[in-house]
Amino acid sequence: MHNPIPRSVFRSLSICFFLLHIHATVAQETSNTIVAKTGDGIFSVLRKSGIHPINYYEQFLKLNADNIKNGSELIVGKEYILPDAPDSFKRTGVRIDTGEEVEAPIFNETELSLMNQKDTTLQNTVYYFVHSGGTESKKRFDALTRQLANDLMVKGARVYLLENSKIAAAISDSLSLVAKKEMYGNFSSAINKKYLRHKGAYQRVILIEDAFGPRENSVVRISHNPKSSEGRQFASVLENVLRKNTSVPVKGKNETNPFKDDASLYFANNLVPPIVILNFTDGSKPLQGGFNLKSEKKPLVGLLNDGILEDYSQLNFEN
Template sequence: MSIIKQFSVVVLVLISFKCAIAQQTLETVVAKEGDGIIVMLRKEGIDVSKYYAQFLELNEDKLKNGSRLVLGETYRIPDAPDSFKNRGVSISVSDDRERPIFEGELATLRRKDSSLINTVYYLIEHNKTPKEGVSLGMARNLLQSGARVYLLESNVKDSLDLIDYVSVVNKKYLKHNGDYQRLMIIDNSDAIAKTKAEVTVYHYAERVESKRFADNILKVLGKNEINHESLDDYSKVFTDFKNIAFAKNILPPITFIDMDSKSDGEHKTIKVAADKKNITNLITNGILSDYTNTEFNDN
C-alpha cells in the first residue's frame, strides 16, 4: 500500500472515530406523552428549522414512519451551541455550578431577531432573587435577540463581595474574546414594590466603554428629563474603593444601576415607573442602544 493510501486510511479512521465519540457525548431525551420532534427540540431550546434535519439523521433508526417519535424511546439531541440552553447560563459563584437560566422553560423562548448576535452579557442583581428582580426578564429579552447571557448568582449566606465575581467573569470573557461583552450590576432594594423607582447609573471613570454604556442606558431611562447637556449630571462614577478595585480587575466594561424607592438627596436621580416589566424593557433597550451605537474596528 502506498504512503498516500495509508495516510488516507488513517485520516478516514480518525474522522470515523471522532464522529463516533461525538455521537456518544450527545445529550439524550426520552420521548414523553405528547412529544413530537418539534416539541422535543423546543423543550431543549433548539432552533427547530436549523436542527430538524440533523435530528432525523441522528435518530433515523428510532423513528416511526420516518418522523414520528415512539413513547418511552431515547433520542439523541443535536449539538447546538446556539441553543437557548447553551447561550443562557446561570452560574453559582459559590461553587461554579452551571445550569440553563430557563431550565424547564426553554420551550417558552422564541428567537425574535438577531440584533444582538455575537454579544455577551453578564448580569448580577443584588438584594433580590432573579424571580423577584429584573435580571431574569432582561436575560429573556437579550437571549431572544441572539445574545449570550450569564446570570451570576450567589447564596445569600455566602455574603460575597463583588471582587469574588472577578475570576468567574474573566474566565468567560477570555473564552468569548473578540465578541462584544458587557457587565451590568443592578442593586435593587425595594424599588420594584413601590410606585416610582429612583435610579442612579454609575460607571468606571477610566474606561471609555463603561461611560458610553452608562450614558446609553441613561438616555433611554431618562428620555423625558435628560438632554445631552445635562447627561453628566446624572452619570456618576465609582468612588467606593471596593467598586473601583472590582472595576480595575474585571475585563468587560461595567455599569452599575442603583434602584431605590427614595432618593438620598445627594445625587440627581431618574424617576422611573417601578413596574418590573417597564424597567426590564427600558434597561434592555438601553443595552441595545449601546450596541447599535458602538463603532467596531474591522481588525
C-alpha cells in the same frame, strides 16, 4: 477602541484559558439526551431543549434514525440524542452560582419551548448581569434579568446571570469590605473565563445593587468605571434613554457618575469587559442623583433593553 487588559488579570486569564480548554474538551464528549413524552414530536423536544427546530431537524433525524417511526414519529419513553447546538437557548442563557460553583440554564423546558428567535441583531454580544446580594433584591434581580435575558436572547445575544447563593440572604450593604471583595473576586474570575471563550464579541457587565428590594417609589442611579471609556459610553446611553422616559429628581445630577467605592473599583479593575452599576434606592429618601421609576413611561425592562440595543448599534455605526 478596547481598553487594555489590566496586568493584574493576565496570570489568572492564562490559567482560566487552560482550564476552559479542558472543560470544553470534556463537554464535547458528553452527549445531551431527552426522553420522549406523550404528545412529543421532533419539533417539540427540540424546542423544549432550546434548540431551533428548523436548523437542527435533519441532524436530529440522523442521530436517532433507529428510534424514529414512520419517518418522524417518536417513541414514548425512548431516550433521544440531541444535536450539538451551540446557539441553543439552553446554552446561550446560563445562570452561574459562584457560591455552589454550578452552571444551569436560565429557563426551564416549558419556558424554552415558548422562545422563538426573532432576529440576529445581537448575535455577536455577551451580557453579564450580576447580583450583589440580598434576599429582597434577589426578587427584583430575577424578575428584571429573566425578562431582559429573554428579550436579548431571542435577538441572538448570549446572557449570563451571576449570583452567589451562599450569601443570598445577606444584604449587600451589610457585607464587610473583605467579604464583598471576595464575592466580586469570584464573579470577576467567572466572567473573565467566559470572556476568553467569547473573545472578539461585544461584552458588557451590569451589576445590580439593591439594598431595599422591590418598591413602588424607587430610584435608579447609573455609575461606571472612571478608567473605562466603553463603560462611560454605555452608562451615558442608558442614562439618555432613562432621561427621556422617567423623571429626574430635582436634586439629581444629569451627568454620568463614576463609582468611587473600594469594592466597585476592585471589581471593575479585575474585570476584562466594561461594567456599569445600576443602584436602586428608596425614592422617599433624600436623593443624590438618579431617575425616579414611579413615573416611567415604559417598564424598566423595556428601557434597559432599548439602551442596550442603542449602545451596540452606536458601536456598529462607529466601526
